[in-house]
Amino acid sequence: MAAAAAFATPLKCTFSTSHNVSGSTRGLHWRKNERSVKRAYRGVITAKIDHKPPPYALEALEPHMSLETFEYHWGKHHRAYVDNLNKQIVGTELDTKSLDEIILATYNKGDLLPPFNNAAQVWNHEFFWESMKPGGGGQPSGELAELIKRDFGSFEAFVSEFKAAAATQFGSGWAWLVYKANRLDVGNAVNPLPSEEDKKLVVVKSPNAINPLVYDYSPLLTIDVWEHAYYLDYQNRRPEYISTFMEKLVSWDAVSLRLEAAKARAAEREREEERERDEYEGNSQTEPQPVEMYLSDTEDSEAD
Amino acid sequence: MALRTLITRNPLRAAAPLASRGLQTFSLPDLPYDYGELEPAISAEIMQLHHQKHHQAYITNYNKALEQLDAAAAKGDASTVVKLQSAIKFNGGGHVNHSIFWKNLAPVRVGGGEPPHGSFGWAIDSNFGSFEALIQKMNAEGAALQGSGWVWLGLDKEFKRLVVETTGNQDPLVTKGASLVPLLGIDVWEHAYYLQYKNVRPDYLKNIWKVINWKYASDVFDKENAN
Numbered sequence: 001m002a003a004a005a006a007f008a009t010p011l012k013c014t015f016s017t018s019h020n021v022s023g024s025t026r027g028l029h030w031r032k033n034e035r036s037v038k039r040a041y042r043g044v045i046t047a048k049i050d051h052k053p054p055p056y057a058l059e060a061l062e063p064h065m066s067l068e069t070f071e072y073h074w075g076k077h078h079r080a081y082v083d084n085l086n087k088q089i090v091g092t093e094l095d096t097k098s099l100d101e102i103i104l105a106t107y108n109k110g111d112l113l114p115p116f117n118n119a120a121q122v123w124n125h126e127f128f129w130e131s132m133k134p135g136g137g138g139q140p141s142g143e144l145a146e147l148i149k150r151d152f153g154s155f156e157a158f159v160s161e162f163k164a165a166a167a168t169q170f171g172s173g174w175a176w177l178v179y180k181a182n183r184l185d186v187g188n189a190v191n192p193l194p195s196e197e198d199k200k201l202v203v204v205k206s207p208n209a210i211n212p213l214v215y216d217y218s219p220l221l222t223i224d225v226w227e228h229a230y231y232l233d234y235q236n237r238r239p240e241y242i243s244t245f246m247e248k249l250v251s252w253d254a255v256s257l258r259l260e261a262a263k264a265r266a267a268e269r270e271r272e273e274e275r276e277r278d279e280y281e282g283n284s285q286t287e288p289q290p291v292e293m294y295l296s297d298t299e300d301s302e303a304d
Numbered sequence: 305m306a307l308r309t310l311i312t313r314n315p316l317r318a319a320a321p322l323a324s325r326g327l328q329t330f331s332l333p334d335l336p337y338d339y340g341e342l343e344p345a346i347s348a349e350i351m352q353l354h355h356q357k358h359h360q361a362y363i364t365n366y367n368k369a370l371e372q373l374d375a376a377a378a379k380g381d382a383s384t385v386v387k388l389q390s391a392i393k394f395n396g397g398g399h400v401n402h403s404i405f406w407k408n409l410a411p412v413r414v415g416g417g418e419p420p421h422g423s424f425g426w427a428i429d430s431n432f433g434s435f436e437a438l439i440q441k442m443n444a445e446g447a448a449l450q451g452s453g454w455v456w457l458g459l460d461k462e463f464k465r466l467v468v469e470t471t472g473n474q475d476p477l478v479t480k481g482a483s484l485v486p487l488l489g490i491d492v493w494e495h496a497y498y499l500q501y502k503n504v505r506p507d508y509l510k511n512i513w514k515v516i517n518w519k520y521a522s523d524v525f526d527k528e529n530a531n
Contacts (some may be wrong), residue, residue, distance in 0.1 A: 072502050072503055075501055076502070076503040080503070086479065104307035117450055169473075170390075170394045170473055171452035171453075171472065171473040171493075172449055172452045172494075173451075207451065208450055208451040209450070209451075226451075227442075227452070227493065227494035227495050227498060228494050228498060228503065230496060230497070231495060231498045231499065232499070235353055235357070235495075236357040236358055236361070236495065241358060
């Protein structure tokens with residue numbers, strides 16, 4: 001999902017050297033630098049977000065998802081998120097970041113910043129188009145099928161749970177299959193007993209624009225259950241839309257590829273954590289000092 | 305000519321009590337106009353789906369949740385009681401909100417769209433500057449609402465003023481303040497406008513004022529002030 005480079009446009013924002021996403025949320029500056037730089041910086045990628053088309057023609061999913069739906073869903077809704085996001089980030093620090101980075105920065109630990117909605121919805125819709133294909137449906141195979149069986153009991157049980165999540169996401173939102181590589185949430189801690197059992201496939205649902213990237217999960221599959229996604233074709237009949245999605249539209253190929261990528265990422269993170277742990281243990285010269293407690297000898301610390 | 309059900313039970317009070325327990329359940333209220341009478345502001349197709357499918361589903365699920373709640377409460381099953389709260393809020397809220405909404409709309413032939421006069425009209429001017437300013441504010445808030453929800457004109461009984469508020473999903477206005485009384489609610493869930501206006505929610509908002517029943521809002525306002 002990285003944005004394309006745009007060297008020809010004059011750079012309107014200052015080049016930020018901070019690449020640490022979580023660090024930058026604390027000092028997110030909303031300066032609009034009006035001075036335009038006449039020459040393009042080499043190596044700086046302006047994150048002008050693209051309005052990416054689906055990997056198939058707009059009518060290719062007929063009759064299960066109509067051309068008319070795509071004309072509005074991709075042509076109007078998705079396009080508006082892209083245009084509005086670009087307007088919001090131009091000339092700001094976010095303009096240099098990738099879409100994923102923008103999402104995490106503007107999620108801001110739940111205290112959403114204005115571009116979050118647009119950024120997350122751009123990401124969600126791209127992910128959604130790529131979750132489907134003409135002649136989709138059927139069953140997964142290979143490692144994906146094995147993991148589904150391991151973590152849900154059976155493919156049917158997974159389908160049941162996924163459909164239930166999609167049907168019971170009240171209001172607008174999304175249902176997801178994600179790969180969860182269980183990391184501890186505390187910044188400088190590592191999972192003391194990492195094991196293959198901590199990694200599993202899970203079904204989650206999310207409201208409005210929220211997506212599982214903000215929970216640090218790896219999304220594998222999604223279905224859009226905002227009403228605009230199905231109203232032209234199915235009106236109020238959301239369960240029918242969900243069933244059709246599962247039976248005729250899901251691209252298990254895409255899901256499998258994403259699973260591979262997710263596992264590779266999880267493995268890489270583990271190696272990184274391993275390296276950091278070794279470094280720390282190698283470098284520390286002294287034992288950690290016990291904390292000294294100062295207790296007054298006239299006061300009882302437990303006095304009421 | 306749209307078909308209407310002939311059931312005339314008052315929807316917000318008891319309908320059919322459960323035989324064993326006297327639990328009050330609810331039924332779909334009649335619309336006081338035909339599905340096509342709000343055209344061209346709101347299409348007949350939308351009105352029929354909105355009433356017969358969406359509102360009916362909230363009622364069906366609300367009744368189901370109430371029965372389950374009743375059974376769980378009688379047994380002292382606290383965790384089930386708690387688990388049911390979101391279903392009750394979603395579906396009960398959906399029933400409450402839509403029941404108000406149908407009364408907020410009226411065909412032009414019976415005064416839909418006619419601006420309010422009297423003390424209500426005066427209150428609008430004094431709270432918002434002008435009638436047009438109120439409309440603009442509600443349109444702006446309604447358009448800006450992310451996802452699904454409602455935009456409301458409410459009366460704050462405690463502070464004796466009119467307010468514009470939004471609520472998400474099917475949260476009733478009272479979730480924004482215990483002293484808030486809904487006078488006017490506009491449904492901005494996509495199902496309320498999508499078949500006709502597609503993604504252009506602002507056009508739906510602009511047009512719905514042509515069939516807003518200010519008389520109802522005025523009556524509620526006057527009644528609350530009399531208390």
